[in-house]
Amino acid sequence: MRTANRSDIGRIRLVNEDRAWVGQLENGITVAIVADGMGGHQAGDVASQLAVDTFRESLRDYKDPLDPEQAKTLIRQAILQANEIVYEMASQNDRYHNMGTTVVAAMLFEGSGIIGHIGDSRAYRLHDGRLRLLTEDHTLVNELAKSGQISAEEAANHPRRNVLTRALGTDRHVEVDVKGFAWTPGDMLLLCSDGLYSMVGEDEMLAALLDAEPNLDGKAERLIELALHAGGDDNVTVLLIDHAAGDEEEVIG
Template identity: 40%
Template sequence: MKLICAGITDVGCSREHNEDDFYLSDGEEALCIVADGMGGHRSGEVASAMAIKAIVEYYRETMPQVVNGYQGESVGEGDEERDLDELRIHEALQMANRAVFQAAESDEAYEGMGTTIVSAYFTEGGVYLAHIGDSRGYLYREGSLEQVTHDHSLANEYVRMGILAKEDVEFFPYKNVITRACGLTDEVEIDVNFHTMQPGDMFVFCSDGLSDMVPDRELVQLLDDTEDLEVLCQRLVDRANENGGSDNITIILARVVEDEN
């Protein structure tokens, strides 16, 4: 199997500048990252760019076979056992968290800055997803769309606790309040999960500028619309802006196809 990817970022209709950022690997590492910065003019865009830079540098400076002195297929024992690729993506996001936090601590101009992150590392066996905040990952398979990340948001916590109905989230006045972000503390809890993949699968990674503006039913219709990923990225941005464009919009599409070689 091989991967075909495209990405785009757009300021939206309401913001004066873009605090989002994204990364698509142009090397051997099949790495996709979306970051949605926060903290106001300059500091939000600094946080998202800095976090991505830290993740990419970590991947470039480490080898898949050797991480933190461990070699082999897994490390740890029992419930603590971790696949090396899982350990690697987890440590990459911790490095990003520390980089943003230390920059905010050392420069008053960046005080309080942070970013959400959703990062994907593709291997032969599947994809490892790691995220902090409410930037999302979706899996689109055979006409069905599934969110494969869990929003770290107040609204999602209220839904989990039964305080808020899922269908009422879009009307919840604090739906954009997040409960975790990269760079706000010296350590952060990171969710990591693994998904197998098959030819025809498409993964969607996005900031909330897309997910807040384009409901899942519209997203499915658009994902069925064309095979050209760059065209599809632009259509998704256009739809988000048509629906209000209240935030910056960033999208990565990654399609799994048969390797003909």
């Protein structure tokens, strides 16, 4: 599998509170995570970095083979451990009070994948020329749209569209959404913060991913450029994984 990981501070923010990482376990499973931090006094970047580091460390020594159900348990446990660590730091340090982060993570096998997420960072799967959203935003506006109180168009432009109903690190206990999906040769996985999809429509994202000219790094850079060109109102992070033969990822060590 080939991977590309790009992040940009955007045109408005003073600090990049997004963090991302992709690597490979010793058992050959590819693992990736994107976190979008929140909190004043630069606490957001602390929360997102801590979540990524904890997630990574919790998987460091795992070498045994995994079936999909075991993978679901493992990714949930890794995210919950990150929640515990971020929550404890926020509780013990006034500077970090109420800090938190979104998180979307993936574990990829040869024929299947697992997504775990909290918040509004997203995962998309490109398959047979179509881009499909794999996650469901944990936001107030999404809840209103699901209940029929507002339309999809109203949701896209709602002034409170960034209000989260669930985040990592803000509460001692949190629910992690975990789901499996098919992962076949030729597929591509996109993990991203809301700085991408809030500025770039899915049609534009699809066109950038399907463009045969740039390599995977070029596709990631193109997506960042589209978000910046549209205004760059937020930090923007793009992590791409291509189900094709290529360079080996970093092995967790």
